[in-house]
Amino acid sequence: MDIDFVLLINYVIAFITLFSVNFFILLYFKHKDSYLTRPDDSGIRPKVSIVIPAYNEGMYLEQCLQSVLSLDYPKEKLEIIMVDDGSTDDTCKIAKNIAASAEQSGFNFRVFTKENKGKGAALNFGIAKISGEFVATMDADSYLSPNVLLEMLPYFEDKNTMAVTPAVKIAPTRSWLKELQRVEYLMILFSRKILSFVDSVPVTPGPFSLFRSSVFSVVGGFDEKNLVEDQEIALRIQSHNFKIHSSLTAEVYTEPPAGIGELLKQRVRWQRGGVRNYWHYRKMIKPEYGDFGMYFIPMNFIALAAFFTIIGLLLYSFFIAPYYVRYIWVQTLGMNIDLFTFLVIFVVLSTTIFVSVAVKSFKGEKVNPIYILSFVAFYWYLMFGYNILMLIKELRQEAFSW
């Protein structure tokens, strides 16, 4: 390989990184004063159905259902549908007990049990039974802030809006891994909000998302074979040129993976499902899909290509480059400042600033700066592992699993 060609690739990746960072910064400054606001509340309270699929969620279910019953919303306008997806623990029993007392308090709360066929199928099963104008899908290991519906519904004033995503957060914990994920979630939320200003919300998160019920009759239900069905439905909705908005004031709390192994499994699943979904929706790379089609989707492919190119170049430097070049490279490590040094400094600095601004933008969220620094210094690089494992699993055509 010609070294000048390598330099050219480095320049291209550096420029794309620079462009993406600048694009985000400009979007942030343009909408700086409006990202924590929402459209005005019309005061109308439409009927909202909440579908909660659950598989062996006995541990978290009570907290989840109690938060639904505590919503700041007229109870006669709420319809709660809990779908027990063939749980083998006490999920069904807990749900039925809570539903019974909720019905006595005037709630419309129904519990269904079905054969285990996965989350997508359970969601579709529940959605088939709703009667609300809007439907929220909710994970059973999550819980809601009381104002969540009041914060999200105003976005539907725009008739072309078919879904609204909330601010999915992790409650402060004493676990370092969960705290790092908390920083990550805040950064993702912040990015998603910025992207929503250019109609590029890539996912309607599983913990809680609110949909206009009619959208399912137009685009169809959840993809039952897709393991990141919350992303696939978001792409499908936008492939019909409908909008998805993002709210930062509707807070939903979820339970993140507690151990590294669990985290790795979850993220590799997200990466694999994500890449497959973007590939499936590559047909959206057209001007008619606006920024989502012409910037966001291509940028996902470019970022992935850049990632594997960097990995390839590093492998090339360490294993394939002539021995004397590697020898010199190792001997001069730290002695020479070059483009790579600048790129690393730029990426580390801009990531640190971005994460700090993201965390700070959520007033009331207190994060120890050590976790922000640890996120930038260590946690962020787990992404390398996720992508490499994703590639290995895809190449080996391993079956998807939760």
Place this chain on the structure above:
Amino acid sequence: MSWSIYGVALALSIVMFLLGIYVGQIVDSSSKTDISKDISALSQQMASVQLLLLADSTQNNASSATSFCPVYLSQLSAIDHQVEDVGYRLSYLEDVKHLYDNDLKKQYFLLEAQSYFLSKKVKTLCNENSVLLINFYSNSNCAKCNDQGAEILKARDELLDKKVKVKLFSFDGDLGSPVADALKNQYGVTSYPSIVINDSLYPGYYDKTQLEKLIAGSK
């Protein structure tokens, strides 16, 4: 489409990118200046050792010269490390970044030659058992020179683990450096790669194992 934001982001990125390239060039240029300064400083350090050796030899007192050996050896060892570092930095510019500066390289060869002659003198005077190896290569006319360089480095590192110290000096024979040409003439180098181990010429390519045998035989 948010054309205005894309436009501003693109313009900003172009400006920052060009600024980055410009800064990169300044950094490269300052790397060359730093190398040049280091060469001059090392040359001066070597001159002081040479002066000490000269002073000793004028006294014609063998025992005095030998008593200074620890000083020579420690100073030379420190200088050798620095000369080697400068060599790596120069190679980094040339082999990794493709930035060529023949004048700087000639300056470096002069330093290497100074180091070589000094090492040779101290080796004899102090009965030091290091091996002096010169690698004559050509950047323009030699298919095996890169491989030869790699094999020499591998052999040197392996021998160091066996407590055999090999001092390596490399010269581009086609650069037109007067000092490299003088050494070529002295050892009769006519082709590349060619190596000289303790004053004996070995033309052609030798792999790591062969080199280790040659070095063992030359001690």
